[in-house]
Amino acid sequence: MSDPRPIDELSKLEAAQELAKLARIIADHDKRYYLEDSPTISDGEYDALRRRNDAIEQRFPTLIHKDSPNKRVGTAPRSGFRKVRHAVPMLSLANAFKQEDVQDFYDRICRFLSLKDGAGLTIVAEPKIDGLSANLRYEQGQLVLAATRGDGREGEDITANIMTLDDVPKDLGADAPAVVEVRGEVYMRGDDFAAMNRRLIEDGKPEFANPRNAAAGSLRQLDPKITAERPLRFFAYSHGALEGLALDSHMALLDQLRAWGFSVNELTQACQSVDEMIAVYEAIQDQRATLGYDIDGVVYKVDDYGFQERLGFVARAPRWAIAHKFPAERAVTRLNEITVQVGRTGAITPVANLEPITVGGVVVSRATLHNEDEIKRKDIRPGDWVVIQRAGDVIPQVVEVQLDKRSGDPAPFDFPRLCPVCDSPVERPPGEAVARCSGGLICKAQRVERLKHFVSRDALDIDGFGDKNVEAFAELGWLDSPVDVFQLHHHADELRSMEGWGATSVDKLMAAIETARRAPLNRLIFGLGIRQVGQASARLLARYYTDFDTWSVAMRKLADCDAGVEAELLNIDSFGQAVVVELQRFFANDGNAAVVAELGALMEVEAVEAPADTGSPFTAKTVVFTGTLESMSRPEAKAWAERLGAKVSNSVSKKTNFVVIGGDAGSKATKARDLGVPILSEQEFRDMAERKLKTSANASNETSTNEEPGKAAPDTETSA
Numbered sequence: 001m002s003d004p005r006p007i008d009e010l011s012k013l014e015a016a017q018e019l020a021k022l023a024r025i026i027a028d029h030d031k032r033y034y035l036e037d038s039p040t041i042s043d044g045e046y047d048a049l050r051r052r053n054d055a056i057e058q059r060f061p062t063l064i065h066k067d068s069p070n071k072r073v074g075t076a077p078r079s080g081f082r083k084v085r086h087a088v089p090m091l092s093l094a095n096a097f098k099q100e101d102v103q104d105f106y107d108r109i110c111r112f113l114s115l116k117d118g119a120g121l122t123i124v125a126e127p128k129i130d131g132l133s134a135n136l137r138y139e140q141g142q143l144v145l146a147a148t149r150g151d152g153r154e155g156e157d158i159t160a161n162i163m164t165l166d167d168v169p170k171d172l173g174a175d176a177p178a179v180v181e182v183r184g185e186v187y188m189r190g191d192d193f194a195a196m197n198r199r200l201i202e203d204g205k206p207e208f209a210n211p212r213n214a215a216a217g218s219l220r221q222l223d224p225k226i227t228a229e230r231p232l233r234f235f236a237y238s239h240g241a242l243e244g245l246a247l248d249s250h251m252a253l254l255d256q257l258r259a260w261g262f263s264v265n266e267l268t269q270a271c272q273s274v275d276e277m278i279a280v281y282e283a284i285q286d287q288r289a290t291l292g293y294d295i296d297g298v299v300y301k302v303d304d305y306g307f308q309e310r311l312g313f314v315a316r317a318p319r320w321a322i323a324h325k326f327p328a329e330r331a332v333t334r335l336n337e338i339t340v341q342v343g344r345t346g347a348i349t350p351v352a353n354l355e356p357i358t359v360g361g362v363v364v365s366r367a368t369l370h371n372e373d374e375i376k377r378k379d380i381r382p383g384d385w386v387v388i389q390r391a392g393d394v395i396p397q398v399v400e401v402q403l404d405k406r407s408g409d410p411a412p413f414d415f416p417r418l419c420p421v422c423d424s425p426v427e428r429p430p431g432e433a434v435a436r437c438s439g440g441l442i443c444k445a446q447r448v449e450r451l452k453h454f455v456s457r458d459a460l461d462i463d464g465f466g467d468k469n470v471e472a473f474a475e476l477g478w479l480d481s482p483v484d485v486f487q488l489h490h491h492a493d494e495l496r497s498m499e500g501w502g503a504t505s506v507d508k509l510m511a512a513i514e515t516a517r518r519a520p521l522n523r524l525i526f527g528l529g530i531r532q533v534g535q536a537s538a539r540l541l542a543r544y545y546t547d548f549d550t551w552s553v554a555m556r557k558l559a560d561c562d563a564g565v566e567a568e569l570l571n572i573d574s575f576g577q578a579v580v581v582e583l584q585r586f587f588a589n590d591g592n593a594a595v596v597a598e599l600g601a602l603m604e605v606e607a608v609e610a611p612a613d614t615g616s617p618f619t620a621k622t623v624v625f626t627g628t629l630e631s632m633s634r635p636e637a638k639a640w641a642e643r644l645g646a647k648v649s650n651s652v653s654k655k656t657n658f659v660v661i662g663g664d665a666g667s668k669a670t671k672a673r674d675l676g677v678p679i680l681s682e683q684e685f686r687d688m689a690e691r692k693l694k695t696s697a698n699a700s701n702e703t704s705t706n707e708e709p710g711k712a713a714p715d716t717e718t719s720a
């Protein structure tokens with residue numbers, strides 16, 4: 001079962017492959033032994049597998065995977081698929097909805113690269129396929145690993161399933177580079193989808209709502225034999241890790257992908273101007289209905305890899321690409337009732353309860369009405385016929401009322417003045433659109449919503465802890481504050497005896513909670529649900545303070561209005577007064593501060609890694625740019641500094657490490673001189689940066705994506 005080869009002779013690649021295999025095999029045996037009570041090997045054989053795993057890990061400590069049998073807590077894997085960390089993160093795309101957004105995208109790139117009127121800039125336009133993205137890793141030409149996108153950093157191992165797809169080559173041939181990761185979209189054609197649904201219905205099985213769901217459901221089959229029967233296809237459009245092959249443009253990549261036998265979308269076209277981009281968008285939109293597969297927009301990508309590299313990334317999306325979405329799909333239905341929902345920060349959102357209707361392949365029965373003013377402005381009343389729209393994954397919205405269909409004179413909606421859950425007064429500060437329950441944590445809805453957020457995928461990511469369970473445990477009185485999540489094991493026995501909860505699912509949940517005990521600091525911070533502190537800000541905070549203790553000491557000081565911490569925070573690029581105010585407000589509340597302290601004691605919060613580029617003269621240094629730069633635009637200079645691990649700030653203080661001065665520098669330069677802060681000319685900055693960027697040239701793409709440099713997208717509160 002395990003490779004008998006001496007461990008000393010294993011190459012790193014072989015070791016990685018064997019560890020992955022062992023992790024899978026051991027997890028399977030664990031499951032059989034612990035959960036199904038039907039082991040298929042002897043204890044001795046099992047121990048031998050574990051020993052071999054440990055010995056390989058000892059020799060190659062850098063290959064120790066999160067799913068290592070030694071890291072997995074308890075016995076239950078979090079799902080049937082092994083988790084794999086992407087060598088290069090899989091990012092998402094920013095969206096453009098209007099022509100102006102496309103023009104802005106183009107202008108931004110020209111400014112960043114200092115290109116006059118787009119001279120020398122080619123943009124490739126291609127359909128945005130509505131499926132699921134996958135990363136296919138080839139080593140020495142052989143397909144060795146396929147993974148879903150997951151959260152962008154970590155996906156699930158779907159190798160066996162991808163192997164069943166006809167249009168995925170398994171062998172790229174003799175000239176293949178040492179490593180290439182091909183990225184693209186797994187999708188299902190409309191006719192194949194219809195035929196498959198017919199078969200499912202004949203077999204008395206539930207059908208899928210749309211091709212995308214069908215593709216997702218088919219790809220996530222634990223048994224690859226089932227996937228093999230499903231008509232899945234793959235369009236290749238991008239790459240991840242790449243070693244041993246130099247490519248200089250996206251078009252060159254697409255040619256190479258075709259040569260290797262991948263399907264590359266035929267509608268892909270190079271454009272030299274915004275007008276051409278829009279023309280391709282319109283042409284593709286015209287063909288949308290007859291393509292035979294679903295697309296939801298057009299993706300524009302800067303063709304030149306040198307430009308792409310310079311442009312880099314902002315938060316989770318590249319600066320060099322954007323998705324131009326097709327207009328949302330609309331439908332008309334009846335609004336039966338308006339209810340309100342209380343979010344985790346008390347925001348009261350009105351919700352339209354609709355006569356269910358299919359929009360773009362999905363049945364919609366609820367839509368957001370945003371806020372009180374929106375209802376008034378659109379004059380939406382219960383019983384009205386309304387136009388609703390749904391675009392991508394966003395929550396369906398009520399666009400307008402069809403007044404000609406209104407019968408009688410229905411009463412306008414009375415926005416509640418008391419919270420429907422806790423009866424506390426609803427407050428709406430002047431000038432704000434959002435009404436909030438003033439009950440704070442007295443309000444059960446707020447507590448429950450906060451808990452849902454705490455365990456959610458982007459926060460502590462506790463599998464098996466869905467919204468329904470949070471509600472049920474809160475109802476039972478087991479769960480009131482995030483701290484209780486880590487005390488839930490006291491109720492495990494009781495839970496096992498409850499209807500709908502087998503030993504298996506309880507064990508799985510407990511194991512997932514144990515894993516979450518070691519969450520990284522940024523996830524914990526995000527999970528607290530502090531207003532204004534979204535994922536990007538949480539990551540910046542975690543990276544700045546590194547570990548839980550340093551961070552929590554600073555936050556306690558902030559609660560006491562410590563000016564030093566306040567200045568420190570404002571110096572983090574993109575942090576404005578609003579974030580600082582909310583952090584202060586949160587920690588000034590004794591209840592919140594106590595929860596955080598208790599979490600610190602109950603968890604082993606993982607410190608956040610320092611930026612990869614530790615060797616740079618700018619690592620963890622605060623840099624201020626002032627004056628007009630000659631050789632590069634301000635955004636590009638800033639992105640360079642951030643790629644080298646610097647924090648870019650707007651104001652000069654004693655804590656500033658470098659001020660980079662361009663032409664006509666004013667008061668900031670004077671202040672730097674007064675404070676004795678080191679000053680660099682533009683050329684000096686370039687020389688220092690170039691020296692460093694050159695030495696890490698090959699890794700730069702990876703470094704920048706891993707570290708997600710750039711301005712944090714302003715975090716808006718997403719109310720539940």
Ligand code: IVH
Nearest residue numbers: 091092093126127128129133237238299318
């Ligand atoms: S490029 C860094 N090209 O859209 C850019 N994505 O919203 C990587 N998608 O997760 C993506 N068609 O699943 C790219 N032609 C295309 C695409 C495409 C569909 C999906 C992909 C990605 C999502 C981003």
